[in-house]
Amino acid sequence: MSITLKNVSKIYKTGDVETVALKNINLEIKDGEFIVILGPSGSGKSTLLNVISGLDTPSTGEIYFNDIKISDYNEDKLTKFRRNYLGFIFQQYNLLQNLNVRENVEIGSAVGKNPLGIDEVLKSVSMYEERDKYPYQLSGGQQQRVSIARSIAKNPKILFCDEPTGALDEKNGKQILNIIQVMNNNLKTTTVVITHNTNIAYMADRIIKMNSGVIVDIIENQDKRKASEILWA
Numbered sequence: 001m002s003i004t005l006k007n008v009s010k011i012y013k014t015g016d017v018e019t020v021a022l023k024n025i026n027l028e029i030k031d032g033e034f035i036v037i038l039g040p041s042g043s044g045k046s047t048l049l050n051v052i053s054g055l056d057t058p059s060t061g062e063i064y065f066n067d068i069k070i071s072d073y074n075e076d077k078l079t080k081f082r083r084n085y086l087g088f089i090f091q092q093y094n095l096l097q098n099l100n101v102r103e104n105v106e107i108g109s110a111v112g113k114n115p116l117g118i119d120e121v122l123k124s125v126s127m128y129e130e131r132d133k134y135p136y137q138l139s140g141g142q143q144q145r146v147s148i149a150r151s152i153a154k155n156p157k158i159l160f161c162d163e164p165t166g167a168l169d170e171k172n173g174k175q176i177l178n179i180i181q182v183m184n185n186n187l188k189t190t191t192v193v194i195t196h197n198t199n200i201a202y203m204a205d206r207i208i209k210m211n212s213g214v215i216v217d218i219i220e221n222q223d224k225r226k227a228s229e230i231l232w233a
């Protein structure tokens with residue numbers, strides 16, 4: 001699924017204070033593309049991801065998924081659209097503590113239009129053996145893998161990742177990135193990753209650099225690397 005932003009701005013109002021978090025963003029992300037968004041703290045990366053993915057609404061401008069203008073959707077329609085077509089991976093794992101690994105992943109697959117097999121997904125994140133354990137019995141890296149399994153089980157058209165490896169060490173971080181890359185390669189899932197780790201940009205087709213709410217540069221990556229090949233830290 002492709003994404004198009006036309007003149008998108010986002011202004012936060014807190015009392016009398018206005019913060020312009022996004023200024024007139026124009027952007028096209030192609031179907032199946034792997035995009036990495038880089039930029040200093042406060043530059044608008046999370047706001048951009050939230051607005052693109054319908055977690056928040058733009059103040060002005062239009063957003064399309066293929067030909068569907070989602071910036072016209074009301075909250076109900078947006079929620080359904082997100083549930084059916086979009087996957088999210090955040091730094092926090094957000095697992096349900098009273099459900100085991102398999103049940104957490106089943107929740108993800110249940111909402112998709114065209115879900116993947118649970119066992120297949122658990123195997124792809126190397127958590128099949130751990131399927132009967134509860135979140136408190138798992139390491140941080142394992143919990144993040146379950147969280148990813150839950151996001152990919154519904155076979156989303158687009159995967160949005162906000163600092164997916166922020167809390168992980170090199171070994172676990174690269175394992176997570178590899179899973180995201182395999183999804184993008186094999187299922188052609190359009191992928192948008194926000195990160196502070198500039199090394200991750202080597203995995204992208206295109207790198208978007210942000211500063212003060214604007215896109216300051218878009219770079220075609222001529223040296224696309226596998227997750228296992230990037231440097232760390």
Ligand SMILES: Nc1ncnc2c1ncn2[C@@H]1O[C@H](COP(=O)(O)OP(=O)(O)OP(=O)(O)O)[C@@H](O)[C@H]1O
Binds near residue numbers: 014019040
């Ligand atoms: N809910 C909000 N209310 C008011 N201002 C906000 C809100 N969310 C973000 N902002 C402001 O909008 C600007 C962009 O924030 P955003 O979180 O998008 O940046 P970021 O690039 O993701 O930063 P970081 O890398 O630190 O997560 C900042 O000036 C921030 O203070």
